[in-house]
Amino acid sequence: MLLDVKNIIVRHGGIEAVKGVSLTVEDGMIVSLIGANGAGKSSLLKALSGLNRAIEGEIWFKGKRIDGWKPARIVKAGIAQVPEGGRIFAKLTVEENLRTGAYLRRDQAKLSSDYDRVYALFNVLKERLTQKAGTLSGGERQMLAFGRALMNGPKLLLLDEPSLGLAPILVDEIFRVIQKIRDEGVTVLLVEQNAKKALELADVAYVFETGRVVLQGPARDLMDSHEVQQAYLGG
Numbered sequence: 001m002l003l004d005v006k007n008i009i010v011r012h013g014g015i016e017a018v019k020g021v022s023l024t025v026e027d028g029m030i031v032s033l034i035g036a037n038g039a040g041k042s043s044l045l046k047a048l049s050g051l052n053r054a055i056e057g058e059i060w061f062k063g064k065r066i067d068g069w070k071p072a073r074i075v076k077a078g079i080a081q082v083p084e085g086g087r088i089f090a091k092l093t094v095e096e097n098l099r100t101g102a103y104l105r106r107d108q109a110k111l112s113s114d115y116d117r118v119y120a121l122f123n124v125l126k127e128r129l130t131q132k133a134g135t136l137s138g139g140e141r142q143m144l145a146f147g148r149a150l151m152n153g154p155k156l157l158l159l160d161e162p163s164l165g166l167a168p169i170l171v172d173e174i175f176r177v178i179q180k181i182r183d184e185g186v187t188v189l190l191v192e193q194n195a196k197k198a199l200e201l202a203d204v205a206y207v208f209e210t211g212r213v214v215l216q217g218p219a220r221d222l223m224d225s226h227e228v229q230q231a232y233l234g235g
Helices: 041-048 071-077 094-101 108-121 123-127 138-150 168-183 195-201 219-223 226-232
Strands: 003-012 015-025 030-035 054-061 079-082 156-160 187-191 204-209 212-218
Touching: 003 041, 015 041, 015 054, 015 204, 015 212, 030 041, 030 168, 030 195, 041 054, 041 079, 041 156, 041 187, 071 079, 079 138, 094 138, 108 123, 108 138, 108 168, 123 138, 138 168, 168 187, 168 195, 195 219, 195 226, 204 219, 212 219, 219 226
Parallel strands: 030 187, 030 204, 079 156, 156 187
Antiparallel strands: 003 015, 003 054, 204 212
16 A cells, blocks of 8 residues: 555645545555545645645555655655646746756666656657746646656655646646556546546546545446536536
C-alpha cells in the first residue's frame, strides 16, 4: 500500500470540508476523485501535501505516518502536487520554474535524465526554456506545472483539476500525459471535474459528496453505475 488515509477530518475556512474520509492508493495505480465543486476533494489533496492539516485521522505514506509533517518534508518523502490552475512563477523563466521543482533533491546525478524526461513529455517546454512563464498560454502553464512537479522526483503525484479551463484538444493531451506518467512508474491521485475522462483513465475511483465518500470501487464499475451516470455523466 502506497497511501492509506484513515478517517481524516479537515477544516477549511472554519467549515468541515472533509468528514471522516478513508481511502487507499496502491502503488502504480491511477485513482480518481470525482464529485461536485465543494465536495471536499481539493481539501483532501491539500491535507495530503501538508498545506491543510487534518484535525483528526491518520495519513500513511510508504509505511510512515505523515499527517502533521511540513509540506517540504512531504515533498522530500515523494509526494508532489500540481495545484488547480497550474500555478507557476510568472516572473521566472520556464527553465527556472523547472529548477524550483528540484530544489529539495540531492540526487544530482539523476536530474539531467529527469529534465530530459520532462522535455520528452512536453516538447513545447524545451522550445521555451528562456521564456518568462507568465507569457505562456493556459495549456503551456499547465504543462509547466506538471513538469515542475515531476522534477521533484515524486512517487505519488497529486493532480487537482488538471483539465480545468483547457480546450478539448489540450484536455486529451493532458490525459495522455497522465497515462504516460503512470506507465513510467509514478502513482497518480487525480481530482477532476470531467468525470467521464477521470473514470476512463482510472483504475479505482471515489465519489465525494459534501465532504464524504459515498461510492467507491473499480472505475469501470462506477462508469456503469446508474447513480454515477445520472449525477456526473449526463445519462
